[in-house]
Amino acid sequence: MKLKGLHSVHFLGIGGIGMSALARWFNHVGIPVSGYDRTPSPLIEELVREGMQVTFDDLVEQIPARVRENKANSLIVWTPAMPADSPQLNYFRDNGFELQKRAAVLGMITKDMPTIAVAGTHGKTTTSSMIAHILKHTGKNVAAFLGGVTQNYQSNLILHDEAKGQATVVVEADEFDRSFLHLHPDTAVVTSVDPDHLDIYGDPDHLVEGFQKFIALIAPKGRLYIQSNALHKIEKPNKSLAVISYGINSGKVKALNIRPKAGAFIFDYQDENCALEDIQLGMPGFHNVENILPAISIALTMGVKPQEVKEAVSSFKGVKRRFEIHVQEEGKVYVDDYAHHPEEIRAFLSSVRAMYPHYKLTAVFQPHLYSRTRDFAKGFSESLSLADEVLLLDIYPARELPIEGVDSAMLLEDIGSANKSLQTKENLLDYLAKSKPELLVTIGAGDIDRLVGPIANLMKTYEN
Structure with a gap:
């Protein structure tokens, strides 16, 4: 299938950040876009404002007629997150539509x-x-x-x-x-x-x-x-x-x-x-x-x-969650980063050290994936040792089931920092409120980003 011959594009899972970007691009070049997603979101509201037709009911009759009636020139973009019994997905499969994943x-x-x-x-x-x-x-x-x-x-x-x-x-x-x-x-x-x-x-x-x-x-x-x-x-x-x-x-x-x-x-x-x-x-x-x-x-x-x-x-301002400085005041600094591999953590912490050489560095790390934690445990411990204090959260599982014997605690022994401990997301803010770190970094690719706003607000309130 060639893009120039497309009559319509229909997305199954249109609300994801990668899928929505594709949807906006097709809409921008003048190809009618429609889609389904399970729940409304601000991102989907933006797509609708731009003229795209989005439904939250996974029903065949919700598929626009222009898509159903022009199979040869309609492209269906789908995500594997769609359930196997999805009526729309199975309609497209059973009727010989062109289905492609985002990467294709x-x-x-x-x-x-x-x-x-x-x-x-x-x-x-x-x-x-x-x-x-x-x-x-x-x-x-x-x-x-x-x-x-x-x-x-x-x-x-x-x-x-x-x-x-x-x-x-x-x-x-x-x-x-x-x-x-x-x-x-x-x-x-x-x-x-x-x-x-x-x-x-x-x-x-x-x-x-x-x-x-x-x-x-x-x-x-x-x-x-x-x-x-x-x-x-x-x-x-x-x-x-x-x-x-x-x-x-x-x-x-x-x-x-x-x-x-x-x-x-x-x-x-x-x-x-x-x-x-x-x-x-x-x-x-x-x-x-x-x-x-x-x-x-x-x-x-x-x-x-x-x-x-x-x-x-x-004039380049950076990328969200990539060396993102949230607090930079006299006596206290807070930086957040998406790093989730030992080499990324090493590069990040080395750079933070170079920028703020006289501050005590506290690192909060949420490991991402059981398999990655297992495969690179020694590397994680070595790179995290660049911090003066290390606080480890539980592993973020993402797409994986737990692996027996693999947890955040397995990193502790080989971390050379003077202070190191296991923390939970629930008690982390209380711990930070008492310890009042001078230079704090949060690291990880899981849901640690949900703590960024509360941590930044906390650090702005206390004095060192």
Whole structure:
């Protein structure tokens, strides 16, 4: 099926953040959109305001007639979260409609548009958001499907201008469930190839094999930007592919002279043709300085002027739950981050230390997935040891059932911090109210984000 021939798109599970972004894109390009979801939400209300038809009754008669009567030119986008006995889902299956998951539909979009795809076991949401922002800020016609909500646009979707003709699409290439193998990149970024998602891949070698297959999808004479430490893990799939390594003090594209300060990092950029001094990045972190290197290089390659690139970088406000500073006052600082892998935690805590070297650092960590906690227990303990005090919450199970013998307590013994303890979400605020931490960070990809607002409000009330 080709997108240009579509008459209608119907979404089963339209209210999810990734699905709703796809729905808004199809609506933006003029294809009628409808959908079903179980419960109303502010996100769905926004879709309805934009002209989309949404029902909360999983009934065949709620499917618009234009969809039912034009099977050949209707696309059904569905999520595996739909129950197996769903009347709408089974109607579409029984009647031979084209059903595709979100990843495959993103692949269809990238086949028709020049595409920059960002992959990596960490950093892909931030890096793809940085690329999209620099291009958008400097006047390039760009669409972006991102894995997080950007602070500049308060959305995980950036829409292109249809009237300007051909647009470039920036997409986050997710290795989970091998979703990134549906994409058709002209330019790709690989931020890291550290072991992760071993519940999907089985072992690190098969994860690397997955990335190798993704890189093989890059168009002939395309470009691959790859972080220096990941370069040795990947074989170049064809002679015409341009491979550009990047890193801090290493690679063809590098960051030099990095100067952390409260709330920002300042650095110099250098590639084989260009040098930019005193770039200010308001999204702190050594890892975020590294993440923005391919974004700068891609923009320069696309003809953006160096001074415009510097201005765009300085205007980037970051991504929600990625090094998000909620409190920064004399004697007390609170930062929240989505980190859920040992290497991400190491990079995050090292950067926090560099920004606030004289503060006692307290880290609250909620492990994500039983399998990940089991597979990387030693790594978690070592990276968390960068904090002066570590507070561990229960594991967030996400899609998994409990694994016998795997819990947060198994991390405690190998954590080298002077103070360490197990806490519950219910008693955490009381503990923090009594201990009054100077520099507090919350870390994790589960539902720890529900505590961010209450913790920030608490910290604003007490004095150190």
